Amino acid sequence: MDSELSYWAVLAAANRWALYALMLITSGSALFAVLTPLPQRLRDAASAVGQPTSLLAAFSFLASVGLGGSEMMAGGPETLWSPDTWSLAASTSLGHSAALGVPAMFILWGGHRWQLRPLWLFGALGGIASFLLTGHAATTTPTWLAATAVAVHLAGAAYWIGALYPLHKGLRDLDLVSNASVIAAFSYRAVVFVSAIVVSGVVISWIQLATPQALTSTAYGYRLIAKVGLFALLIALAAYNKLVLTPRIELGAQDGARALRQVIRIEYALIVLILGAAVSLTLVEPPRALTHVLSTDGGSYELL
Numbered sequence: 001m002d003s004e005l006s007y008w009a010v011l012a013a014a015n016r017w018a019l020y021a022l023m024l025i026t027s028g029s030a031l032f033a034v035l036t037p038l039p040q041r042l043r044d045a046a047s048a049v050g051q052p053t054s055l056l057a058a059f060s061f062l063a064s065v066g067l068g069g070s071e072m073m074a075g076g077p078e079t080l081w082s083p084d085t086w087s088l089a090a091s092t093s094l095g096h097s098a099a100l101g102v103p104a105m106f107i108l109w110g111g112h113r114w115q116l117r118p119l120w121l122f123g124a125l126g127g128i129a130s131f132l133l134t135g136h137a138a139t140t141t142p143t144w145l146a147a148t149a150v151a152v153h154l155a156g157a158a159y160w161i162g163a164l165y166p167l168h169k170g171l172r173d174l175d176l177v178s179n180a181s182v183i184a185a186f187s188y189r190a191v192v193f194v195s196a197i198v199v200s201g202v203v204i205s206w207i208q209l210a211t212p213q214a215l216t217s218t219a220y221g222y223r224l225i226a227k228v229g230l231f232a233l234l235i236a237l238a239a240y241n242k243l244v245l246t247p248r249i250e251l252g253a254q255d256g257a258r259a260l261r262q263v264i265r266i267e268y269a270l271i272v273l274i275l276g277a278a279v280s281l282t283l284v285e286p287p288r289a290l291t292h293v294l295s296t297d298g299g300s301y302e303l304l
């Protein structure tokens with residue numbers, strides 16, 4: 001894997017990056033609106049970004065089936081339009097994931113359109129659950145632990161990403177007192193969700209790496225280090241927001257709100273990079289798979 005990526009593999013990876021971002025933004029906007037006490041203007045902001053991204057995510061789920069099938073068929077550009085390509089991919093985990101992901105995105109669209117909590121919740125949980133049906137992280141053994149860890153991981157990432165646009169808009173449109181109470185409500189919940197991202201990330205890493213040495217001796221390990229490095233930058237920014245900028249906003253300093261808007265834009269860019277690092281992890285064999293092959297048959301390879 002990854003040594004010579006076919007152009008289908010590159011297209012499939014690029015689409016997976018977009019799907020991660022779109023699915024997490026639309027699900028996260030819903031989770032933020034459901035789980036955080038917000039003024040109507042910020043619920044509207046969550047829906048304003050959640051509605052178009054839910055439709056784009058539905059399209060990206062379908063594209064992942066076509067591109068995944070074309071990658072498996074390893075044919076020319078015409079492969080994408082062949083019914084065989086789609087029926088092949090539909091029978092794989094990609095097809096199963098899209099079969100849950102696409103309806104979930106339409107439920108989310110309805111949730112954002114009419115701001116209905118049940119649609120917001122079921123759509124977001126459906127979107128996250130669809131990711132547990134494919135990929136090598138959630139489907140590895142022990143599946144109960146791996147799938148749970150990936151679900152918690154995605155829920156934490158979704159809440160954080162989904163909060164950013166409404167918070168950014170609120171800092172421009174709301175008064176400082178309203179902003180201070182929204183930020184306090186977000187910050188209280190963000191501590192729980194960020195801790196969930198870290199704990200679940202460590203659990204998935206432990207399963208995928210199999211040995212501590214694999215962190216510093218495999219392609220997967222290096223990419224994971226890069227991802228955690230970006231995450232450390234993100235956490236540093238979040239700490240600056242919490243310890244420096246939020247107190248300034250609570251004291252009524254307008255420049256605190258301006259500065260926080262700038263930091264939120266950097267956070268957004270960093271999270272998009274982290275999602276790229278997550279995609280790059282799916283393009284290489286996790287060390288646990290390599291150790292499993294070597295240990296099962298003393299050197300003769302079998303497909304996992």
Ligand code: HEM
Pocket residue numbers: 020131134135136137138150153154157160197198201202204205208224227228231234271274275278281282286
């Ligand atoms: C804001 C921070 C983070 C975001 C947005 C994020 C996002 C993601 C996403 C979208 C996936 C793909 C899940 C899938 O479809 O299988 C993933 C997988 C993963 N994440 Fe994170 N993550 C974050 C932080 C972390 C941290 C801090 C760690 C390590 C402590 C970590 C370790 C992993 C691992 C090992 C995988 C599995 C990759 C694979 O083998 O496919 N992540 N992450």
